[in-house]
Amino acid sequence: MPADYNGRWEMVSNDKFEDILKAIDIDFATRKIASHLSQTKEIVQDGDKFETKTLSTFRNYEVNFTIGEEFEEHTKGLDNRKVMTTVTRDGDKLVCVQKGEKDNRGWKQWLEGDMLHLEIHVLDKVCHQVFKKSQ
Numbered sequence: 001m002p003a004d005y006n007g008r009w010e011m012v013s014n015d016k017f018e019d020i021l022k023a024i025d026i027d028f029a030t031r032k033i034a035s036h037l038s039q040t041k042e043i044v045q046d047g048d049k050f051e052t053k054t055l056s057t058f059r060n061y062e063v064n065f066t067i068g069e070e071f072e073e074h075t076k077g078l079d080n081r082k083v084m085t086t087v088t089r090d091g092d093k094l095v096c097v098q099k100g101e102k103d104n105r106g107w108k109q110w111l112e113g114d115m116l117h118l119e120i121h122v123l124d125k126v127c128h129q130v131f132k133k134s135q
């Protein structure tokens with residue numbers, strides 16, 4: 001059975017997030033707010049279909065995808081770019097590639113027990129976030 005990402009996940013750590021914010025040209029003032037946010041993920045997964053919400057007191061971000069299907073992602077409220085996004089599986093890991101202006105952009109997501117790990121990368125920067133299952 002493939003990994004089950006369904007549920008609500010609360011951030012417990014967010015290592016090197018500011019490096020990612022800089023790499024995607026987020027301005028200083030926004031970085032100062034964004035880097036202190038605790039994020040929550042809400043994921044609804046039905047087979048290969050995912051509905052995801054990343055929530056915070058400052059901004060929310062929603063993106064839906066189907067494994068293996070490329071789509072145009074508008075990073076609305078983040079860096080407001082358009083990228084061509086594909087999410088695939090590598091075993092139980094989700095591997096996302098976001099083709100666009102910024103090279104080597106994407107993320108990887110996986111489970112370890114009741115923790116969800118998300119590694120976000122852009123250029124040579126890598127951020128590691130960990131979330132704990134809450135519901």
Ligand code: YOG
Nearest residue numbers: 026034039052054055056059060061078079
């Ligand atoms: O995750 O797409 O889990 O399926 C990335 C934040 C900060 C606003 C969040 C708001 C990038 C300004 C989504 C923080 C930071 C900073 C909460 C990552 C950009 C701008 C939204 C993502 C996947 C995998 C969703």
